[in-house]
Amino acid sequence: MQVSMTVxxxxxxxxxxxxxxxxxxxxxxxxxxxxxxGCDSTSCGAxxxxxxxxxxxxxxxxxxxxxxxxxxxxxGLAGPDxxxxxxxxxxxxxxxxxxxxxxxxMVMAAVGVLADNPNPTDxxxxxxxxxxxxxxxxYHNIVRAVLTAAESGPAAGRVPxxxxxxxx
Amino acid sequence: MSILGTRVVRTEDPLFLxxxxxxTDDLTDPRLAGALHATFVRSTVAHxxxxxxxxxxxxxxxxxxAVYTAEDLGDLQPxxxxxxxxxxxxxxxWLVPVGGRVHFVGDLLAVVLxxxxxxxxxxxxxxxxxxxxxPAVVGTAAAATDETVLFPAVGTNKVAAFGEPAPEDFFAxxxxxxxxxxxNQRVAAAPLETRAASAAWGEDGRVTIWCxxxxxxxxxxxxxxxxxxxxxxxxxxxxxxxxxxxxxxGADQEYAFVAWLAQQAGRxxxxxxxxxxNMTGMLQxxxxxxxxxxxxxxxxxxxxxxxxxxxxxxxYPRIGTVLPTLTMLMAAAVYDIPKxxxxxxxxxxxxxxxxxxxxxxxxxxxxxxxxxxDLFAAEIGMDPADVRRKNFIAPFTEPFTTASGATYDSGDYxxxxxxVLEAAGYADLRAEQARRRERGDVRxxxxxxxAYVEITGADSGHGTSENAQLEVHPDGTATVLTGTSPHGxxxxxxxxxxxxxxxxxPVEKITVLHGDTDRIPDGGGTMGSRSLxxxxxxxxQAAVELVEVARKRAAELLEANxxxxxxxxxxxxxxxxxxxxxxxxWAQLAADEQLIVQTTFxxxxxxxxxxxxxxxxxxxxxxxxxxxxxxxxxxxxxxxINPLLAEGQRHGGIAQGVGQALLEEILYDDDGNPxxxxxADYPFVSATxxxxxxxVEMATPTPMNPLGAKGIGEAGTIGSTPAVQSxxxxxxxxxxxxxxxxxxxxxxxxxxxxxxxxxSTN
Numbered sequence: 001m002q003v004s005m006t007v008x009x010x011x012x013x014x015x016x017x018x019x020x021x022x023x024x025x026x027x028x029x030x031x032x033x034x035x036x037x038g039c040d041s042t043s044c045g046a047x048x049x050x051x052x053x054x055x056x057x058x059x060x061x062x063x064x065x066x067x068x069x070x071x072x073x074x075x076g077l078a079g080p081d082x083x084x085x086x087x088x089x090x091x092x093x094x095x096x097x098x099x100x101x102x103x104x105x106m107v108m109a110a111v112g113v114l115a116d117n118p119n120p121t122d123x124x125x126x127x128x129x130x131x132x133x134x135x136x137x138x139y140h141n142i143v144r145a146v147l148t149a150a151e152s153g154p155a156a157g158r159v160p161x162x163x164x165x166x167x168x
Numbered sequence: 169m170s171i172l173g174t175r176v177v178r179t180e181d182p183l184f185l186x187x188x189x190x191x192t193d194d195l196t197d198p199r200l201a202g203a204l205h206a207t208f209v210r211s212t213v214a215h216x217x218x219x220x221x222x223x224x225x226x227x228x229x230x231x232x233x234a235v236y237t238a239e240d241l242g243d244l245q246p247x248x249x250x251x252x253x254x255x256x257x258x259x260x261x262w263l264v265p266v267g268g269r270v271h272f273v274g275d276l277l278a279v280v281l282x283x284x285x286x287x288x289x290x291x292x293x294x295x296x297x298x299x300x301x302x303p304a305v306v307g308t309a310a311a312a313t314d315e316t317v318l319f320p321a322v323g324t325n326k327v328a329a330f331g332e333p334a335p336e337d338f339f340a341x342x343x344x345x346x347x348x349x350x351x352n353q354r355v356a357a358a359p360l361e362t363r364a365a366s367a368a369w370g371e372d373g374r375v376t377i378w379c380x381x382x383x384x385x386x387x388x389x390x391x392x393x394x395x396x397x398x399x400x401x402x403x404x405x406x407x408x409x410x411x412x413x414x415x416x417x418g419a420d421q422e423y424a425f426v427a428w429l430a431q432q433a434g435r436x437x438x439x440x441x442x443x444x445x446n447m448t449g450m451l452q453x454x455x456x457x458x459x460x461x462x463x464x465x466x467x468x469x470x471x472x473x474x475x476x477x478x479x480x481x482x483x484y485p486r487i488g489t490v491l492p493t494l495t496m497l498m499a500a501a502v503y504d505i506p507k508x509x510x511x512x513x514x515x516x517x518x519x520x521x522x523x524x525x526x527x528x529x530x531x532x533x534x535x536x537x538x539x540x541x542d543l544f545a546a547e548i549g550m551d552p553a554d555v556r557r558k559n560f561i562a563p564f565t566e567p568f569t570t571a572s573g574a575t576y577d578s579g580d581y582x583x584x585x586x587x588v589l590e591a592a593g594y595a596d597l598r599a600e601q602a603r604r605r606e607r608g609d610v611r612x613x614x615x616x617x618x619a620y621v622e623i624t625g626a627d628s629g630h631g632t633s634e635n636a637q638l639e640v641h642p643d644g645t646a647t648v649l650t651g652t653s654p655h656g657x658x659x660x661x662x663x664x665x666x667x668x669x670x671x672x673x674p675v676e677k678i679t680v681l682h683g684d685t686d687r688i689p690d691g692g693g694t695m696g697s698r699s700l701x702x703x704x705x706x707x708x709q710a711a712v713e714l715v716e717v718a719r720k721r722a723a724e725l726l727e728a729n730x731x732x733x734x735x736x737x738x739x740x741x742x743x744x745x746x747x748x749x750x751x752x753x754w755a756q757l758a759a760d761e762q763l764i765v766q767t768t769f770x771x772x773x774x775x776x777x778x779x780x781x782x783x784x785x786x787x788x789x790x791x792x793x794x795x796x797x798x799x800x801x802x803x804x805x806x807x808x809i810n811p812l813l814a815e816g817q818r819h820g821g822i823a824q825g826v827g828q829a830l831l832e833e834i835l836y837d838d839d840g841n842p843x844x845x846x847x848a849d850y851p852f853v854s855a856t857x858x859x860x861x862x863x864v865e866m867a868t869p870t871p872m873n874p875l876g877a878k879g880i881g882e883a884g885t886i887g888s889t890p891a892v893q894s895x896x897x898x899x900x901x902x903x904x905x906x907x908x909x910x911x912x913x914x915x916x917x918x919x920x921x922x923x924x925x926x927x928s929t930n
Contacts (some may be wrong), residue, residue: 017286028285031196034188036410038360039443043847046360078186092181095816098656100180100189101360101410107185126855133847135360135411136656138823138884139855141816 005066007032008076009160016063022056023047025063026073034074034104038133045132048105048112049073050159053166055112057105057131072159074104077111079160086152087111087145096145098136106132110146112168115157119150128168171665171675175812178661179675189408192364192380193440199368199376203436204233206429207288208422209278210445211270213299214306214518214840215318218266220298221277229294231287234433237278237295238265244428247394247421249485257322258516260484262425270299271318271483272518273842274448279425281433304518304840308457308478311515318483318516327485330493331511334461334474338509342463342471346543351909352532354455354480354834355827356844357525358852359655361410362446363420367427368436375430376403379423382412383653383693384683386629387419394424402427406683409655413824414524415451416655417628417695418487422449447845452834453525455480456492456532462540466548468558475499475536477512481522488522489514494529494623500570501537502581502619502778504561508571518840524695526824527882530622531889538618538890539907542897546906551598552894553589553617557582560619567773576621576776577870577878584780584802584866585619591864592782592800605902614785614794614899618891621778624879625701625771625872630692632771634699636706637688638667638714639764644740644755645677648710651691652703653683657881658813659699663707665809666875670711672737673754697777697879700809705873706769714765718742721761722752775870775878779803781822781891787899792918794896796826800862803883806869807876814880815863821884822861827853828885829892831911851911900924 004013007030014029026032026049037059038046047058050072077085087110090096097103106129113120113128120128125146126139134142149156157166183189209221223235238261246259264270264277278295282288303316310316311325318325339345365379375397381387381404388404391397409416422439430437441449457478464470479492492512499510545555561568563580570576594615601613625632630651637649648663664678681687692698715735722742723730736743736751743751757763784798799822808814831851835843844850869876889910896912897905904924908916 019286024285027194033190033194034186036188036191036361038362038410039847041443041846041848043852044360044443074185075187082186084182084185088185091185092177095178095812097181097184098658098816098820099360099409099411100184100656101191103184104188122860126858130854130856133360133852133854135358135413135824135852136820137816138819138821138861139858140819140823140861143855143860 001064003063003067005068006070008072018064020063021059022061022063022066023058026058032073032075036101036104038101043133045109046102046105048108048132050108050112050166055109055168074107077107077159086156087149090145090149094141094145094148096137096141102132102134106134106142110149111157111159112166113146114150115166116168118154118157122147170669172669172809173811176661176665176675176810177812178658179664180658180660191361191408191410192366192378195366195378195407200366200436200438203366203438204281204283204433205285205288206426206437206439207280207282207292208276209292209295209297211273211275211277211299213270213301214273214304216270216299216301218264218268218270218299220296221266222296223278226280226291226294229291231282231284232291233281233283235278235280235295236263238263250418250487251489254327254485254489255322257319258327258485260421262421272520273840274520279429281429281437306519306836306838306840307517308480308515311517318518325516327481327514327516328489329513331496333511334509338474338507339461339463339472343465344547345461345463346547347459347461348543348907349459350536350539352454352456352458352535353910355453355525355832356447356834356850357413357415357450357453359411359413359415362441362443363422363450364440365423365426366436366438367430369431374401374403375427376405377423377427378405378407380409380416381406381419382416382655382695383691384685385651385689385691386693387423388685390419391424391427395428404685406653412655413526414453414528414695417524444846447850448520448842451486451523452520453522454532455522458536460536460540462544464544468548468550468555470503470505470544470559472507473505473540474509479512479514480517480519481514482517482519484521485516486521486523491524491529495533497572497574498530498533498623500572501534502561502621503537503559505559505571510572519836526821526885531886534620534886535890538894542894543906546901553585553594556585556617556619574623577773577872578868579621579776579778580868581619581778584778584804587864587866588780588782588800588802591862594782597784610788610790611786612789612899614787614895616783616891616893616895616898618887618894619780620887621776622883622886623774624697624777626696626774628692628696628698632702632774633768634692634702634706635690635768636703636710637764637766638707638710640754640758642755642758644673644753646671646673648678648680648707649688650680650682650703650707651688652699653693655694657694657699662700662704662810662813666704666707667711670715670735671754672735672740697881700877701775701873701879702769702771704809704877705875706767708874709769710765710767713767714763717765718757718763721757725752771872773872775806775872777803777805777878777880777883779883779887781887783888783891783895785895785899787896787917789900789903789921792914792921794830794899794912794917796892797859798862799859799888800864801884801887802864802866803880803887804866804868805880805883806878807867809875809877817880818863818884819861821882822888823853823858825885825888826858826892829889829910829912831857833911
């Protein structure tokens with residue numbers, strides 16, 4: 001079947017099997033491999049992307065369900081000039097990533113957390129990221145990165161290509 | 169100013185944060201164009217005789233190019249256990265044939281090659297398998313009886329035994345003796361990236377294998393051996409690797425299988441396992457049943473300690489079989505105990521094979537010793553911190569050999585404990601605990617103290633050596649080739665810092681390459697917290713040697729005395745002493761002749777990082793639920809090169825320790841069926857179950873390498889696991905509880921309280 005969506009600001013129309021997961025569509029058909037798949041039970045969040053302003057686990061959405069939607073992946077987060085998004089910059093500054101496998105989903109989820117709550121506490125960040133697993137960092141520096149990103153203001157909860165408000 | 173010891177952010181991160189790292193499943197290498205997808209058919213029965221494998225329907229399924237069963241393997245020979253002293257009867261077939269036995273849920277029965285990924289799952293479902301079940305052997309106690317023997321050709325489930333029983337009078341001179349059976353449970357390493365491999369054969373008869381692994385060179389040798397290939401025909405590449413934690417040490421049979429399949433099919437082949445496949449197929453960790461016995465006097469002096477280990481090796485014994493020898497070596501831990509006894513027996517069971525997991529043998533030693541100290545302290549009514557202090561090895565700067573035979577390089581365990589207790593506010597915590605106990609609060613406070621020492625940079629198959637190549641290019645940039653294998657540790661940054669320190673070339677201009685056996689034929693990989701102290705030291709040595717090569721070259725070019733030249737950090741080159749900016753740059757030195765050094769660093773011996781942790785928990789005594797509220801740690805890893813990254817290693821280690829202490833366990837039912845084979849079932853520690861950590865600094869340099877660095881990758885886990893377990897026990901100790909096995913779940917804690925209230929001392 002044919003599916004059309006806007007991905008990182010670009011209109012895409014592709015032929016997919018009806019059962020194709022959005023995660024596989026992004027990775028295998030569109031070549032956007034920053035979105036990772038770490039489990040098969042909607043538990044790890046490595047595949048988190050933003051669809052029409054909502055953070056979703058793309059392994060649990062069919063590509064067809066994103067028909068007409070606006071999708072943002074990690075690749076679409078930095079500014080057009082390559083300037084890092086406040087959450088990306090904070091992850092680097094605070095060493096919020098090690099092996100990097102959870103990072104894409106974690107960064108996208110963090111944007112959603114900050115969209116809903118621009119000034120979260122340590123505990124609120126942890127609750128907000130509960131659906132995203134990381135084996136390397138012990139979450140300590142991820143939480144710090146999100147708190148640091150929050151200091152940069154409302155931009156930390158927005159995505160550049162989205163006209164819609166983001167929410168976790 | 170030296171760059172060493174500063175918080176340099178990672179050079180890896182800009183790409184990781186914008187287009188993502190490139191893991192094995194992400195590869196778009198042209199050699200993999202048109203690759204087939206491999207999907208394995210695995211046993212759903214833990215132990216049984218295969219009576220049928222019918223692939224005829226699967227062969228007709230859409231997109232199927234081939235289906236292989238045991239009949240289609242040609243001359244592939246079963247893979248022998250990876251340790252030469254193990255009985256060849258424990259060999260693992262590539263695919264279990266009809267008439268053969270499956271030995272765990274996940275054992276391989278067939279493999280399907282399809283054009284598309286989804287077609288593989290469809291076709292694999294259509295392979296008809298019939299297995300006559302045999303009684304399953306779950307755990308070491310069942311294995312030891314030999315009532316059911318996994319490998320009839322071997323005749324026993326006993327895989328190996330190390331050490332002798334303790335003499336009968338071992339504890340005869342002790343006023344108090346406490347003994348207890350404890351569990352160091354089976355856990356999943358669970359790197360976020362599951363196993364994956366791709367393979368493509370070239371027209372030159374060589375195969376390139378990309379796989380997610382902690383040591384390309386070791387994996388290359390293993391795969392070549394299993395396939396009967398000359399190792400030079402195998403080009404093994406480890407792209408970005410999404411975590412390992414020990415479970416990606418050594419090649420897995422599936423990786424070699426992918427290469428064999430690509431050869432058979434005449435097309436490249438890719439394989440990426442699902443998480444549920446990973447949770448039965450990937451090496452797991454720990455899985456020791458222990459009996460600890462500790463004896464001493466009522467003044468707190470420990471006089472004798474015994475540790476008896478039963479190691480569950482899983483179905484096909486692998487590296488986990490020898491990890492108990494590390495547990496035995498480290499049995500004495502941080503204590504100056506006159507008599508220490510340790511022995512271990514290893515058993516095959518119908519579970520997933522056991523390998524290394526963060527700490528690999530040493531956390532088991534520390535957990536045992538720390539539990540023993542707590543039990544002894546409780547028995548004689550002494551504060552656990554005081555018992556530890558009374559028995560510590562005194563501070564030493566010259567090597568010290570323990571009663572269990574390990575020779576430690578340097579340590580000051582009392583200082584580590586003092587620092588962590590002070591940072592924790594130990595006296596205040598005890599006072600708060602007393603108040604809550606007095607009030608009979610529902611939420612009681614528990615304080616756990618642990619002290620540890622571990623061995624890092626031990627020989628894990630590559631001696632205590634690592635090599636490095638450093639080249640400066642005519643454009644003024646430099647390239648480091650390393651035999652280490654980073655998968656999150658940030659070697660690209662730290663190795664560049666080490667080279668930059670000597671050369672003055674900025675970190676951003678230094679590229680670090682690893683994990684490619686054509687470019688780096690020799691290397692020990694990243695495991696056992698060896699990388700900085702051996703691989704980093706090799707980079708340092710290469711940079712020092714390169715400066716000497718350059719000094720001679722510059723002396724000729726400048727017509728100066730080599731002794732008058734020094735590295736001009738500001739000018740990125742060499743200048744005559746005292747006249748910076750006047751000399752010759754690295755770019756000029758490399759312009760006409762290659763400027764390159766290849767060197768090997770060999771450490772005199774392993775190093776022994778140490779530390780002390782305090783965990784604070786709040787336990788709801790009505791539900792048994794314990795929540796970690798604080799974790800304060802001293803982790804002394806000698807000289808720190810990049811504190812930002814070293815702290816990251818500590819954080820991750822601490823969290824995994826909490827995971828094991830409170831939550832995580834691989835469980836089987838009586839038939840050997842995994843009960844925790846997805847992330848929905850396996851309680852992988854999440855952000856909500858952890859506090860932010862309080863790290864306390866301490867650095868005692870080692871003399872074993874010029875950097876003064878010890879390993880930091882595993883220390884956090886080794887310290888935090890017993891601290892958290894101890895804190896949970898401590899939170900309900902006033903109710904009569906002396907011990908709660910890991911993971912200290914709500915149910916276990918609740919039961920322990922109930923049993924204690926019934927009058928039986930738990």
